[in-house]
Amino acid sequence: MRRELAITHVRRVEATCEPFTWRWAEEHRDAIAENWRRRVSAKPKMFNGKVLLVSQISVTPDVCRNVYFETDYANLVAWIDMGHPDPTVANGFAMAALRGSDGAFICGVMSHDTVNGGRVYFPAGTPDRSDLLPDGTVDLASSLTRELAEETGLLDDDYRVSDEWVVVERWPALAVMRFATMNVPAAEGAEMIRARIATQEHPELSDVRVIRGMDDIDPKAMPLFLQSFLRWSFSADPAVSDSHAGLWSR
Template sequence: MTQTVTITRVAEVKARFTPWDWPWAEQNQDKIEANWQRRLVKTPKMFNGRVLLLRDIEVTPELCRNTYFEVDYADMIGWMDLGHPDPGVANGFAMGALRGADGAFICGVMSGDTANGGRVYFPAGTPDRADMQPDGSVDLATSLTRELFEETGLSEADYHVEDEWIVVQRWPAVALMRMVTLPVSAEEGAKRIRATIAAQDDPELSDVRIVRGVEDIDPKTMPLFLQSFFRWSFDQR
């Protein structure tokens, strides 16, 4: 895969889990363990659970098909920190593009206790076992709303989720996004989220940031796929 950014409007997303033994992880356990221990020194609250990585994706305007496999979180972090040495794998996650009624977007600032401390992006998380269904499908729509609630306190009654998906591919990051719109301004939404963060015992976010236009894009803290999404989104207006 290349570093080219591809953004596609998609009517439907279908994701499935298929068991697979990841050769790269099997062959690099020493490096993965050393990296994990190094990470724990800085962020001791990290937990080595099981997550789903993307192995294959097919995208058309009608349908996006994803194939996931399961790995240790430490495997994924090692792969990321070592520069994504297996180019056939990606982190494919559902993400709600949260915005106010005024059209301004609201991003979260990740807490220093998380693996991505200080990074700025919409609430999201790598799919995990909670998203796996008995029929083998992976429920990305529920993953999206769950992450929104966990990080911001916003429930499905608080916003409108568009049916359409926006698939942003900048391998090895694949964001499967939906527009999520609050009935209040971005300022009001940010105020509410900040109150939620202040009341949480162990918040994933340290703050929020409002993005009204391209001038608010921060290359130092925002991942490249999100910078591309913002430029694309503002160009649509």
């Protein structure tokens, strides 16, 4: 599962959820429970529901195939807090690469009430049971637009989503992304989002940032996979990147 970095255009994504025993979580139950108690004492709003992690992935320019399994959110949080000790799984999520009509990106700043408070990245969330279809398919396309709406308050007619996907593999993250382009320039879009999150009772975002070039990449606040995606985007014109397939690594 561990892969330093690969960014690949794919035409479609196929994701399923299958039974899987996560041995690491089974073997570290006590440490996971203690970590959860510590986390909840600091952030009481945290809820230990079920989430989906990736146990298998295959990526070609034609298709990205992900196999997910269900686990407790507490297991995921402990795995993150302990430095991702098990390299056989990944946190795989759908993510809208939100940008204005001028090509500048818009990232959210996570609220300090959330697990990732202060971090900066595009709207996204680890898949959960709400993303599962009756046949076992994980609906990543719907997960992407739902998270975008929940975090930013944007409506379907505020943006258009590309048909193709960009898969960013940088373990422990697997970001399955689509460009979501707003109908207005990024600065105007950012103000629109700020106004909408100001009306939310429990906003996940505290603010947004406009990312226009390499100088706006924030190594302290942005996860590594996002830094890599932005560098790739600014080196390979994102305005035309939906139309070809490629691989970039370093």
